[in-house]
Ligand code: 5AD
């Protein structure tokens with residue numbers, strides 16, 4: 001759908017975004033409010049910019065959820081300490097390495113080690129796991145294990161980790177504190193800054209549909225992502241988990257999430273943006289829709305089947321089957337929208353925003 005079909009004001013705004021001009025908070029609020037044809041045009045514009053800056057190849061990251069213990073008590077999350085119904089697991093080091101070898105075998109170049117905030121996995125243990133994966137598989141390593149000290153992050157980098165995911169979740173300091181008791185947005189931002197300083201490729205991102213969230217706070221999320229100059233952006237809908245205090249809070253809206261994702265592509269240009277599992281959970285077509293609205297990354301879950309269902313952040317996660325099945329299905333799905341898998345490193349292509357060299 002072409003921009004010329006949008007109404008005049010929407011058309012100007014979308015054109016401004018496509019041209020890479022800075023958007024104000026109010027511009028973003030207006031883009032988030034687009035509906036119907038205008039919203040479709042926004043998503044299509046993000047798809048064009050995605051193609052221009054990061055190409056048609058979809059980058060893969062293989063996830064291993066190695067522990068579902070978490071010492072935090074976030075109101076929205078099924079792994080919270082307060083969820084006494086959760087059956088816990090921790091993978092052994094050998095299990096983690098064996099799973100990383102599966103990732104390697106499927107030619108996925110990057111592994112994401114993800115867990116709740118679990119201090120059982122001390123700095124020394126995590127470093128040993130990183131070193132073993134590096135030595136035994138050569139995979140690029142991404143960590144997603146929450147807030148730690150500067151010294152920990154430094155040790156992880158030295159051990160061979162390259163990337164770190166730490167979603168800011170919401171840029172509203174007040175909402176952040178309500179949703180994550182005992183945590184502060186400020187500390188999270190400090191962690192992200194440390195990670196950047198240490199030379200990690202850094203990922204951040206938000207949830208769409210948290211209670212009390214507004215279009216204005218979503219616009220702040222997007223401005224935060226741009227200011228952070230993050231390399232990766234995870235944007236997913238909130239999904240209600242029955243064993244949390246937010247059980248009665250409605251799920252996030254898929255269309256709104258896609259608009260947030262599209263604007264993230266338009267304002268960051270070359271960031272790596274996954275089509276999140278949460279989108280695929282709320283809508284069977286969610287991941288493919290995201291890949292046509294600015295996303296360029298898919299993160300297949302390699303967690304062994306016996307643990308996968310226990311990583312119960314939110315209900316209904318669908319990525320089941322063996323790694324080979326998951327990759328085969330993904331290839332088919334991607335072919336149906338004219339996309340292919342990139343088996344290269346998948347670093348953020350060119351780092352300078354709005355630079356011609358990225359095209
Ligand atoms: N719905 C959607 N995403 C969630 N996360 C945690 N709980 C939920 C939920 N109920 C996401 C958060 C966090 C990651 C571990 O999972 O964004 O960063």
Ligand code: SF4
Pocket residue numbers: 070071072073074077078079080081115116117146
């Ligand atoms: Fe723990 Fe992260 Fe879930 Fe919060 S969102 S309870 S820190 S796993």
